[in-house]
Amino acid sequence: MGTRASLLARTQTQLVADALTARGAEVEIVHITTDGDRTQAAGTPIPGTGVGVFTSALRDALLDGRIDVAVHSYKDLPTAPLPGIVLAAVPERADPRDVLVARDHMVLGELPPGSVVGTGSPRRAAQIDALGLGLQVVGIRGNVETRIRKVTDGEVDGVVLARAGLLRIGRAGEATEVLDPVQMLPAPAQGALAVECRVADTALETFLRSTLHDEATAAAVTAERAVLAELGSPCDAAIGALADVVEDLDDDGRIVERLSLRAFATTAEGALVRNSATGETKDAEQLGRSLAAELLADGAEPRGATSA
Numbered sequence: 418m419g420t421r422a423s424l425l426a427r428t429q430t431q432l433v434a435d436a437l438t439a440r441g442a443e444v445e446i447v448h449i450t451t452d453g454d455r456t457q458a459a460g461t462p463i464p465g466t467g468v469g470v471f472t473s474a475l476r477d478a479l480l481d482g483r484i485d486v487a488v489h490s491y492k493d494l495p496t497a498p499l500p501g502i503v504l505a506a507v508p509e510r511a512d513p514r515d516v517l518v519a520r521d522h523m524v525l526g527e528l529p530p531g532s533v534v535g536t537g538s539p540r541r542a543a544q545i546d547a548l549g550l551g552l553q554v555v556g557i558r559g560n561v562e563t564r565i566r567k568v569t570d571g572e573v574d575g576v577v578l579a580r581a582g583l584l585r586i587g588r589a590g591e592a593t594e595v596l597d598p599v600q601m602l603p604a605p606a607q608g609a610l611a612v613e614c615r616v617a618d619t620a621l622e623t624f625l626r627s628t629l630h631d632e633a634t635a636a637a638v639t640a641e642r643a644v645l646a647e648l649g650s651p652c653d654a655a656i657g658a659l660a661d662v663v664e665d666l667d668d669d670g671r672i673v674e675r676l677s678l679r680a681f682a683t684t685a686e687g688a689l690v691r692n693s694a695t696g697e698t699k700d701a702e703q704l705g706r707s708l709a710a711e712l713l714a715d716g717a718e719p720r721g722a723t724s725a
């Protein structure tokens with residue numbers, strides 16, 4: 418198995434490795450350095466887009482046989498499938514919500530106007546602006562530990578991070594507020610992992626799927642990513658989406674599972690447009706696509722139109 422060298426990536430890979438080992442697999446983990454890690458370490462911004470910079474080196478290693486299994490943060494993967502590689506399993510997702518880590522134990526509403534919130538995510542920045550609290554958003558980069566340190570060091574008053582990442586590295590207790598998705602919709606597939614192998618390794622694919630795959634997570638993430646595929650790309654798009662599997666009653670009064678999906682995107686002027694829909698879990702992809710179409714009809718900026 419290959420992993421990036423960051424604490425979060427290593428922890429996520431170990432989580433999957435442990436599950437495979439428990440089922441009798443022999444696992445060796447190798448570290449792969451990505452362009453994203455290199456540019457991040459050098460402190461240079463990744464121009465325009467971060468799409469795939471963290472995931473492409475792992476996929477290269479998979480394709481050329483240095484590794485057999487790659488574990489990605491699903492939300493960092495480009496939406497287009499890559500020939501030769503198959504998504505073998507989507508394990509049960511961790512908490513998809515974002516959290517605030519702020520100075521003096523403050524929640525968002527307690528930060529005085531003018532307070533500086535650090536995030537490199539256009540999605541988080543757009544939603545913080547939309548709260549109208551007078552907070553100032555500054556772009557920051559670096560791994561999770563680096564970003565928390567910017568609060569401790571007083572460089573910023575707060576940062577917004579994925580709760581799943583903090584949970585995995587054992588630092589969820591440092592969050593000062595868990596942000597409600599009504600205020601802060603997470604990135605599509607946030608908190609979920611994507612476990613990939615080569616298309617040709619069908620026995621390995623079957624093993625990974627039977628050991629790791631979670632259908633409810635996969636349905637939710639499929640709907641969320643379908644919104645993204647229609648409207649933008651990971652990292653550079655101010656797009657949020659969150660699907661929950663909920664219980665509903667069908668026409669005969671029987672309990673059925675349905676997907677409840679909410680999403681937002683931004684107009685060319687930077688205003689938020691939000692919408693929501695529910696559908697059957699088996700139609701997850703279609704549910705996401707039609708919600709994206711509604712967002713476009715509501716004025717969301719179409720894919721590729723953005724210059725910033």
Ligand SMILES: NCc1[nH]cc(CCC(=O)O)c1CC(=O)O
Pocket residue numbers: 490491492493561577578579580581582606607608609610
């Ligand atoms: N963009 C980086 C990234 N990719 C995955 C996670 C956290 C884990 C996850 O969301 O699955 C993070 C850090 C963050 O957004 O705070």
